[in-house]
Amino acid sequence: AxxxxxxxxxxxxxxxxxxxxxxxxxxxxxxxxxxxxxxxxxxxxxxxxxxxxxxxxxxxxxxxxxxxxxxxxxxxxxxxxxxxxxxxxxxxxxxxxxxxxxxxxFALQTDPRPSCAVVLAAAGYPGTPRLGDPIALSEALASDVDPDCWLVQAGTALRDGVLRTAGGRVACVVARGDNLPEARRRCYSCVSQISFAGMQVRSDIGEGVSKR
CATH class of the missing domain: 3.30.470.20 (ATP-grasp fold, B domain)
Known part of the structure; x- marks a missing residue:
């Protein structure tokens, strides 16, 4: 969970x-x-x-x-x-x-739109991660080029033409939005289109940060 x-x-x-x-x-x-x-x-x-x-x-x-x-x-x-x-x-x-x-x-130039990044972790992380699980992307995510959403690979490996888990923190999904709730919604929408056995994801990244 x-x-x-x-x-x-x-x-x-x-x-x-x-x-x-x-x-x-x-x-x-x-x-x-x-x-x-x-x-x-x-x-x-x-x-x-x-x-x-x-x-x-x-x-x-x-x-x-x-x-x-x-x-x-x-x-x-x-x-x-x-x-x-x-x-x-x-x-x-x-x-x-x-x-x-x-x-x-130096005057740093930034995009005012907030961003949200969510890590996808392998089964067993942060202990000994399970390696070699196939990673599946939805057809929509694999084919749609969204300039404000990225999949940043980390612990992955391409073996026999199949993308598989190869580390504890497998990948990171990043999305921008006009505001933080929109960035979170877009980010978690992309996360929901990625799957592999035992995938671990926090569901509360960016939730309530303005209250701290």
């Missing part, structure tokens, strides 16, 4: 939305001031400059935001929700500005 709420084992991530309406300026400022800027100051003090992505894993609790981890890469599946909202070529320009030390003058 789909896991809903703050239940179930820890995973690498089962979905994301962008932007998160619950992420207020005050919350972002608190995270920057208490978690990010101290690390940047430490880089300067240690004369160890860093140029690249700094992923900050934060859990929101009744006691406030709690730092879980730092990664020097984009998050997965966070990137799948964020990158479709960048204008064409914007990611390349962002990386170039980062490498050149010109982020202070």
């Amino acid at each position: 789909p896991r809903v709420g703050a239940n179930g084992p820890n995973t690498g991530g089962m979905g994301a939305v962008s932007p998160n309406p619950g992420c207020t300026k005050a919350l972002c400022g608190r995270v920057l001031d208490t978690m990010v800027r101290p690390v940047l100051r430490h880089f300067v003090a240690q004369q160890t400059p860093y140029c690249g992505f700094l992923f900050v894993g934060v859990m929101l609790t009744e006691a406030g935001p709690q730092l879980l981890e730092f990664n020097v890469r984009l998050g997965d599946p966070e990137a799948q929700a964020i990158l479709p909202r960048l204008d064409r070529g914007e990611f390349l320009r962002l990386c170039a500005a980062t490498a050149a030390g010109e982020l202070g003058d």
Whole structure:
């Protein structure tokens, strides 16, 4: 059954939305001031400059935001929700500005439409995943080219002409919409057209985020 709420084992991530309406300026400022800027100051003090992505894993609790981890890469599946909202070529320009030390003058151009990303996980995940299950797409999904919906493959493999599961997190469905409920509806509509034995999907990605 789909896991809903703050239940179930820890995973690498089962979905994301962008932007998160619950992420207020005050919350972002608190995270920057208490978690990010101290690390940047430490880089300067240690004369160890860093140029690249700094992923900050934060859990929101009744006691406030709690730092879980730092990664020097984009998050997965966070990137799948964020990158479709960048204008064409914007990611390349962002990386170039980062490498050149010109982020202070960089104005990021984004698509205002929200996006929703939902991960499809294999049977057994997040423990030992079952591999080799055939993946089926509906005829409509396989033939329809929707510019605002993507299937991002991860743990898949093409064997004897059949697409099969080959990892714990098999794929990620991403969709954009005029608002977050529309993005969620479109995303889960696409999810419903994909199947494989033991497929695990959370049914509550993006649900109630504005209330946090």
